[in-house]
Amino acid sequence: MGSSASNVLIMDSFSKVITFYQMLALQWFSSKRKNTIHCETVIFITLNVCSITALFYWIYRNPLLVIFSDNDQGYVVDYAKFLVMVFTYYSLFVESGFQASILRQVWNELEQFQHILPRAGWAAQQRDHFVVVACFVCYMSWWEITYAYCVSKTIRCTNFTMAFWVLFLLLHLRQLQILLYTDLVSFCLKTLNAELLWTIELSKGASRYGGVRSDGQICGNLHTIMDAFARTEHLVELLNQAFGYSFTIIKLINHIYLLTDTYWIVRGFIKGSVFDSLYLECCISSKFICLMINLYSNERILSERVRTQALLHRLDLSWQLRCKRGWRMVEHFLLKLQSSPPFAMTAFSMLRMDYGVMMAVCV
Secondary structure: OOOOOOOHHHHHHHHHHHHHHOOOOOOOOOOOOOOOOOOOHHHHHHHHHHHHHHHHHHHHHHHHHHHOOHHHHHHHHHHHHHHHHHHHHHHHHHHHHOOOOHHHHHHHHHHHHHHHHHOOOHHHHHHHHHHHHHHHHHHHHHHHHHHHHHHHHHHHHHHHHHHHHHHHHHHHHHHHHHHHHHHHHHHHHHHHHHHHHHHHHHHHHHHHHOOOHHHHHHHHHHHHHHHHHHHHHHHHHHHHHHHHHHHHHHOOOOOOOHHHHHHHHHHHHOOOOOOHHHHHHHHHHHHHHHHHHHHHHHHHHHHHHHHHHHOOOOHHHHHHHHOHHHHHHHHHHHHHHOOOOOOEOOOOOEEOOEEEEEEEOOO
């Protein structure tokens, strides 16, 4: 590769984003220590859980200040949303604790990948991720806060909107945490494909002017690429273990909230509050935008995986016919790509988290 990599460990490069999700109790380890959980993490977990539990308890003790009670249907819709959010928060919280060791393995694999295929640009991934997070939080907050204080006509509606803005923001930050890891897998595959492109150019030159030394270099590159691919494949497997439950909950809660919020939109249209209903639709858009961001990242993993297979076919055939070792390596790599499970993020292997999920939510 043309650029040299930094000697700084990858977890040090991503220390800020790890700390950010650690503060939200979504990541139960620190980039600065070897142990999975320590005092600082316990403090963040305790503060987070106590704050959200206090909010849940306040809603439970003061339902008339938050939950719609003018008719039975509206009360059931609002209370169902409250119960679903209670279950979602605590189940994702428990998942974060159980999967902390798996995420530690993910960072270890990323560090090994960095050693195998060093490349500048890892630090930029952290900056880009923070930009996405900041833009999304601003977008979501704008619609929710303006709806609460400029559109809502009752204190109850304002309280409900603000309470669920906080709760949904935590859920969406969980989705953006997953986005960080899927983007890193995509970056690994891009790095692998860049190295493969360089190897293709070497094979073209070796078919005309090369010899034993150039054949050894190309075979060495192929061995490195195959090792990097195996680690990337393991990364996808680890991420499916770490976030499979989250993907399942995300899909279910999008279905549930689409149904419940549709009740309020239709009710607003029937009562003549067209502007309020349209504004509520804009508030709901943040849920789908966050899901689409995740699905786009997952689709990039799939497209880079397909690109890897296409690039292998571009290795110079004349060089492969001359170098039998190279021929066998390319053949073995292609067979591995064809026989290996698809590079896809899944919800407990029940469904793939791709654009098809979005259509399932909309139908």
